[in-house]
Amino acid sequence: MRRFKSARRLLMRLFFLWASRQRWLGEQMTRRSFARRAVLRFMPGADVDSALAAAQTLRPRRMSTVLTQLGENITQLSEGKAVADHYLSVLSRISPTGLDAHVSVKLTQLGLDVSREETLAFVLGLAKRAADGGNFLWIDMEDSSYVDATLDLYRKVRQEYANVGVCIQAYLRRTARDLESLIPIGPSIRLVKGAYSETSAVAFPDKRDVDEEYFKLARTLLQSVAGKNGSRVGFGTHDMKLGSRIQQLAEELKVSRDAYEVQMLYGIGRADQDRLANEGYRVRVLISYGAYWFPWYMRRLAERPANVWFVIKSMFG
Numbered sequence: 091m092r093r094f095k096s097a098r099r100l101l102m103r104l105f106f107l108w109a110s111r112q113r114w115l116g117e118q119m120t121r122r123s124f125a126r127r128a129v130l131r132f133m134p135g136a137d138v139d140s141a142l143a144a145a146q147t148l149r150p151r152r153m154s155t156v157l158t159q160l161g162e163n164i165t166q167l168s169e170g171k172a173v174a175d176h177y178l179s180v181l182s183r184i185s186p187t188g189l190d191a192h193v194s195v196k197l198t199q200l201g202l203d204v205s206r207e208e209t210l211a212f213v214l215g216l217a218k219r220a221a222d223g224g225n226f227l228w229i230d231m232e233d234s235s236y237v238d239a240t241l242d243l244y245r246k247v248r249q250e251y252a253n254v255g256v257c258i259q260a261y262l263r264r265t266a267r268d269l270e271s272l273i274p275i276g277p278s279i280r281l282v283k284g285a286y287s288e289t290s291a292v293a294f295p296d297k298r299d300v301d302e303e304y305f306k307l308a309r310t311l312l313q314s315v316a317g318k319n320g321s322r323v324g325f326g327t328h329d330m331k332l333g334s335r336i337q338q339l340a341e342e343l344k345v346s347r348d349a350y351e352v353q354m355l356y357g358i359g360r361a362d363q364d365r366l367a368n369e370g371y372r373v374r375v376l377i378s379y380g381a382y383w384f385p386w387y388m389r390r391l392a393e394r395p396a397n398v399w400f401v402i403k404s405m406f407g
C-alpha cells in the first residue's frame with residue numbers, strides 16, 4: 091500500500107512538472123477564474139500592491155519577507171528590461187515603508203536565454219538600487235541547465251556588491267562542490283531542496299537522499315557561511331523535521347538564531363511560521379505575485395499533490 095501511494099505521488103509529481111512546461115495549458119488555465127481563485131491560496135494577489143500589503147500584515151507577526159514577480163524564460167530583451175524596471179521601482183517603493191522586504195529574481199525572467207551580458211547588467215543595476223536602499227537581492231535557481239550561468243553571474247555580481255545572495259538546490263549532485271567553490275567569495279545562500287524535473291544523472295531521485303544532502307549542506311553553511319562577514323543564510327523549507335534537526339545542529343555548533351533565517355512560501359505552513367517567529371527564529375516569507383503564475387503554481391502542486399483539492403474546491407466556488 092505504501093509503495094502504491096509513493097508511486098502515485100511520484101506520477102502526480104511528474105505530471106505536474108510536465109504540465110508546468112506546457113505553454114498552451116498555461117494560456118488556457120490563466121484565463122479560468124476557478125484556477126485564479128485556487129492560486130490565491132499561495133499568493134495574495136496579482137500585483138505588487140497586494141504583495142506589499144501582505145508584507146505589512148506579516149510585520150506584526152515578526153516576519154520579514156522577500157518579494158518576487160512570477161515569470162520566467164522571456165524571449166525578448168525588451169521584456170527583460172521591463173522586468174528589471176519593475177524591480178527597480180519595487181526596491182524604491184520598499185525603502186520608505188521601512189519593511190524588511192528583500193527582492194528575489196529569476197535570471198531567465200531578466201533575459202538569461204537571450205543575452206548573458208544584458209542580464210548581468212540588469213542584475214548589477216538591481217544590486218546597486220538594493221544597496222542604495224539598504225536592501226538585499228536574491229537570485230533564484232532554475233533548472234539544472236542554468237546552474238553554471240547563474241553561479242557565474244552571481245560571482246561577478248558578488249565581486250561588486252555584498253548585498254546579493256543566490257539559491258542552491260540540495261537535490262543536485264553537484265551542489266556540495268558548488269557550495270565549496272562559493273565559500274571563498276563570502277556568499278549569501280538560500281538552500282532549498284529543488285523544484286524542477288531533473289534526471290537521476292544530475293539529481294538524487296530519492297527524497298531521503300535529498301533530505302540527507304540538505305542536512306549536510308546545512309552543516310557546511312552553518313560552519314562556514316552563517317554569521318561570517320555579513321553573509322546571509324536562508325534555509326528555504328517547510329520540512330519541519332529537517333528544520334528542527336538543523337536548528338539543533340546550529341545550537342550544537344553555537345551558531346546563534348540571528349545568524350540564519352528560515353524562509354518559507356506565503357500560504358504554506360502558516361502555523362509553523364508563527365511558532366518559529368515566536369520561538370525567536372528569523373522567519374522570512376517569500377511572497378509571489380504576477381499574472382504569469384502557471385508554471386510556478388504547477389511546481390507547488392507537484393510538491394504536494396493534495397493541493398489539487400484547492401483547485402477542485404475552487405471549481406465549485
Ligand SMILES: Cc1cc2nc3c(=O)[nH]c(=O)nc-3n(C[C@H](O)[C@H](O)[C@H](O)COP(=O)(O)OP(=O)(O)OC[C@H]3O[C@@H](n4cnc5c(N)ncnc54)[C@H](O)[C@@H]3O)c2cc1C
Pocket residue numbers: 229230231232257259280282283284285286326327328329330353354355358359375376389390391393394397
Ligand atoms: C523561500 C523559498 C524559496 C525557494 N526558491 C527556490 C528556487 O530558487 N529554486 C528552486 O528550485 N526551488 C525553490 N524553492 C522551492 C523548493 O525547492 C521546494 O520545492 C519547496 O520548498 C518544497 O520543499 P520543502 O523543502 O518544503 O520540503 P518537502 O519535503 O517537499 O515538504 C515538506 C512538507 O512541507 C509541506 N509542503 C511543501 N510544499 C508544499 C506545498 N507546495 N503546499 C503545501 N504544503 C507543502 C508539506 O507538508 C510537506 O510534507 C523555494 C522554496 C522556498 C521556501
